[in-house]
Amino acid sequence: MTHSVENAMAVMTRTARWSHWETLFWLASLALLPIFPNKALLFSQIAIMGLFALSLDLILGYAGIVSLGHAAFFGIGAYAAGLMAKHGLGDPTLGLLAAATGAALIGFVTSFLLLRGSDLTRLMVTLGIALMLFEAANRFASITGGADGLQGMMVKPVLGLFSFDLYGRTAYLYSLTILFLLLILARRIVYSPFGLSLRAVKANSLRAGAIGISSATRLVAIYTISAAYSGVAGALSAQTTQLVSLDVLDFHRSADVMLVLVIGGVGWLYGGIIGAIIFSLMQDWLAGITPQYWEFWIGLVLVVLVLVGHGRLQSYARMMIDAITQKGRVTRPDQRGTS
Amino acid sequence: MVTILFDGIAYGMLLFVLACGLTVTMGLMNFINLSHGAFALAGGYVTAALTQKAGLPFLLCLPLAFLFSAVLGMLAEKLLYRRLYQRSHLDQVLFTIGIVFMTVAAVDYLIGSQQQSIHLPDWLRGRLDLLGGSIGVYRLFIIVLCGVLALAIQWLLSHTRFGSQLRASVDDPRVARGLGIPVNQVFAVTFALGCGLAGLGGALGADLLGMDPTFPIKFMIYFLIVVTVGGTSGIMGTFFAALLLGIADVAGKYYVPQIGAFVIYALMVAVLILRPQGLFTRGGSR
Secondary structure (H helix, E strand, C coil): CHHHHHHHHHHHHHHHCCCHHHHHHHHHHHHHHHHCHHHHHHHHHHHHHHHHHHHHHHHHHHHCCCCCCCHHHHHHHHHHHHHHHHCCCCCHHHHHHHHHHHHHHHHHHHHHHHCCCCHHHHHHHHHHHHHHHHHHHHHCHHHHCHHHCCCCCCCCCECCCECCCCCCHHHHHHHHHHHHHHHHHHHHHHCCHHHHHHHHHHHCHHHHHHCCCCHHHHHHHHHHHHHHHHHHHHHHHHHHHCCCCHHHHCHHHHHHHHHHHHHHCCCCCHHHHHHHHHHHHHHHHHHHHCCCCHHHHHHHHHHHHHHHCHHHHHHHHHHHHHHHHCCCCCCCCCCCCCC | CHHHHHHHHHHHHHHHHHHHHHHHHHHHCCCCCCCHHHHHHHHHHHHHHHHHHHCCCHHHHHHHHHHHHHHHHHHHHHHCHHHHCCCCHHHHHHHHHHHHHHHHHHHHHHCCCCCECCCCCHHHCCEEEECCEEEEHHHHHHHHHHHHHHHHHHHHHHHCHHHHHHHHHHHCHHHHHHCCCCHHHHHHHHHHHHHHHHHHHHHHHHHHHCECCCHHHHCHHHHHHHHHHHCCCCHHHHHHHHHHHHHHHHHHHHHCCCCCCHHHHHHHHHHHHHCCCCCCCCCCCC
16 A cells, blocks of 8 residues: 555656756746847747646646636736736736736636536636626726726836836746746646646546545636636736737637647646747748738648647657657656547 | 517527527537638628629528538538547637638638628618517518528428438437438538528628628627527527527617626526526437
């Protein structure tokens, strides 16, 4: 008995181990700043999108909840941070906290709607909530500024020390730091016993229930956490761009983030970040050719991804990573249910 | 009051015709299809083009819109959608959203983003005074036509050989196949019919709902609400859900315009909390 527990713990420690390529990845992301000092604004956008996609990964990759309305929490976070900055509470950390709390609260309340019903019902409910929030932001234009966006945000320096510059260098370092910290936290969460039980629920909630894992509490918990993550992403976006408009709640944002995550790979935390990098490069390139019809290409990518099979594409990519790092010790993501 | 009720019914009837194909693919075959609106868009655009450019009479355009969307749906099913029936819901969502985005951008590119108008014949314009309210003739026309269609679909499902084959295929595809029912063909025909009806709905609704390239995204939520609220009991559930939604939406926008679209979302959430499987369910494998 104790032997098997030790065994399980050994497996968990091994899969959760910080690998070399991760160190390399974060060092490289820091090194980007001195190499391309003019692209800092773009990089900070990528970091924010990566965080947003990471939050979707928490529910989609680890709990199997297909959400079509994740922009709801991004939007709540953005408006929370934006409104605070507008009304004199421009401290970024405070804004992040408020955004996370607000989004988590809404996430917690709405998560109960997701417990019943099928994928289709969940899809509907998430989409419905996002649309309701969009509608609300549109109606209360006196508070949110409606389609024109929030006017007059004053964001104070980060920690009172580093003020935001025009080139977005502070913005990038700030976003990157938050992304890094939250990724570490997400690692802790998904490699903990709680994270494992989540996967059990995702794989087969009936059996998980039979061995004493209550799927309801776990889904509520992870959905709330994910909402808070999205809220932080939204707040970062509001603070670094000093801009919040109805766009943050748009349906497109929910669909885009799903595409970002699927490009990078569902269910291994880094998928969102890598997807964000690829997505941004693609956007940069394609939007240069046909700026108006960028949507078409998003659609095409989605269709091709599904027809080819995103799981298959990513397993090739991972085989390459394995080959490069040579040891088979790379944290191998869970592939079940993604293809 | 009568006018609002009447407008709501007309709106609901339209939603029914638009969404009833989706009931079968999504509600019964368990295939999440978010691209249904694209076929409605096709129907609406064909009608607009035929009435405006070719000058064909409106009534003749309706069956043409149906045919066009049905053929389009049949091709799409054969080439694309069929591969996705067995895939995960995530894949289905991604794929069909992709189709929607492509349609929207392609229509925008090829035809332009302006709203399409349909040339209605004179006898469909104007209003009637009936039961103390003023009623649009075109809306009356929609109600009658869609009502007849609803009855015809119900009859098709419950009283024909094809209908029983479809019900069998949906209930248990394996057993149905074992009994010699060509399940794939039945699904293909159903899909095509559903798309055709969507096209017809698009043609009829272009004047009321507005037809521009973003139509599939704007009305996606409405179709989804109709299907989920209607449940899986078959076509009648969808019918009542569509009517309920239509009336609630029109009445909500009229009486409490400040909260606008909230009425239907609130209605949807309420129904899904109370009855997660939809208003009308039936026992069985799903």
